[in-house]
Amino acid sequence: MAFANPRAPLLLGRLSGPLAARRGVCAPAMAPPRRFALELPDCTLAHFALGADHPGHTDAPDARPDPRLAVLLGPPGRSYSLCVALGPDAGCRARVRGARLHQRLLHQLRRGPFQRCQLRRLLCYCPGGQAGGAQHGFLLRDPSDGPDTRCALLGLLGTCQEAPRPLLGEFEADPQGQLWQRLWAVQDGKRLQVGCARVLPAPEPPLHPVVPDLPSTVVFPGREAARAVLEECTPFIPEAREVLDLVDQCPKQVQRGKFPVIAIEGLDATGKTTVTQSISDLLNAVLLKSPPSCIGQWRKIFDDEPTIIRRAFYSLGNYIVASEIAKESTKSPVIIDRYWHSTATYAIATEVSGGVPHLPPAGHPVYQWPGDLLRPDLVLLLTVGPEERARRLRGRGVEKTREEAELEANSVFRQKVEVSYRRMENPGCHVVDASPSREEVLRKVLSLIQNNCKHVPGAPSC
Incomplete structure (x- = not known):
């Protein structure tokens, strides 16, 4: 055959x-x-x-x-x-x-x-x-x-x-x-x-x-596994060497400071930008994004590559962000707009053919956080219904990545991403319904942060 x-x-x-x-x-x-x-x-x-x-x-x-x-x-x-x-x-x-x-x-x-x-x-x-x-x-x-x-x-x-x-x-x-x-x-x-x-x-x-192959192809369990993929790309993607140079400048072992680190996840048009910006303002926190701006300029290049290369790029971006988190969390809380959970869920949903029943079962090791990546104190997953998300997307008029276009066109792919998010462990996701008013969503998010994190500065009511 x-x-x-x-x-x-x-x-x-x-x-x-x-x-x-x-x-x-x-x-x-x-x-x-x-x-x-x-x-x-x-x-x-x-x-x-x-x-x-x-x-x-x-x-x-x-x-x-x-x-x-x-x-x-x-x-x-x-x-x-x-x-x-x-x-x-x-x-x-x-x-x-x-x-x-x-x-x-x-x-x-x-x-x-x-x-x-x-x-x-x-x-x-x-x-x-x-x-x-x-x-x-x-x-x-x-x-x-x-x-x-x-x-x-x-x-x-x-x-x-x-x-x-x-x-x-x-x-x-x-x-x-x-x-x-x-x-x-x-x-x-x-x-x-x-x-x-x-x-x-x-x-x-x-x-x-494909599940046994996920750790070697798209859901990399550590920095070196992702790095090896991008190293093989340097002969035909010059930007891969620049990404690797930035990764190599980051310490391999980093620890966060005393202030909380909160990752906010979700599909596009679930309100991540509004929530991350508002919460960082209310908590006087540093707002970071993954992939970080230092490699964001090459995102379009890697988005056009096969999944193994694309996921290696995003995985290494998380390690660059981790070094920034370690530094900033010694001075103030840190809010991250997407982190490792996004990298893993999109990879799993893309690589596993068929529908939701074919995903790795809950509790499978592929849903575990990498052992060498700095962990957040809290992960919040913003969700809205598919019709509301479609309505918000129509009003945005921004260029979509290949995977975001797939989310919009393919309801099964979207379901696989959402289910994979909910199966993530150590840390898992706290699901937040982001369809109510901005004020109500912010109140819920603040409550979760204050109930699950230490050293959270007092925040005014929304």
Whole structure:
């Protein structure tokens, strides 16, 4: 399939020309067991395997895949898969290069002859839930089964010369209605079939397949993990070196002063700007933002990069802010407009395909605060209903980030962000309904601060 068979390079080395085409049809599945998760239109996931992948389904004549898959993979029309193949031991450099290639493929699959096709997220993973096994890709459904689609996809493969190189899967049904997948590669400008396997049903794993990989790809547990990602970006993103230089000027171990540190979180248009500014004025506090202004000028550059790079940028911004918090909290209270919880929740919601039920469960380690990042005394999560938030956004007229645009257009993504916020731990979020009047919201926020923090200066009533 588009998710590479680790033996594919051997097959390519042994077979070529007509012999490859003749023998590839019957090539056995030589790879370790792999499974696949396809995101369906209703944001559920359909799981399937190739060949004799798991007990209970091996070559059984009635082992048919999920009926929903037959609609997407079988006739009429034709479906293709395309993916960047990474091995289970892929290091940081391979993950960064793979993510950039994946993003480039996504941009190309939204253009030209592919515009008439339906594009869906597809994952390949190893059963058992070990880290390093999930590979991201696409399912492309051509309702008209046009011959130019296959030609364009093979041409797209031919432009990918750097490693890791993607493979193309093509799905078809036999006369008995069973689904098969043929695996193609392009070598020296020639199309080679390197595999053929039957599509079989597979059970849904206990955890979403990407969850074991989150700490190494988007929800970094410490400064050095995020730093390693940006270090790999310096050859093609000059600003990455400038961010790293600023991070390296910050002490690795910082402690806050005696005054309270309050982080205020929430989606755009929930009132964060109003609340953070008003509370900082009332408490005579220092107002900080994440990412900090010293790297905010490069935010647009990193927002256009794949998730692993974007999240590394925001993660390191938190460490720069932490050094500012340590200094300022010795003199006065500190209010932070967004901090680590934003970085983590947006990353989880982006990386985990499907709907809310596929998020890591409450209590999972991915929701824990990083051990080397300065913790706030209190985290407040401002919330408003989706209709009120949409009304406020319409009146703002400001440029949106990619993720904020996704929040506005995709209610499932918004729900995943909101649920992830509520599952954060150590510290967790105190939820504040920000839909009442400004005065009422400020009274609630002040009450929470005074009840949960020490050394809070007396504040006038709102």
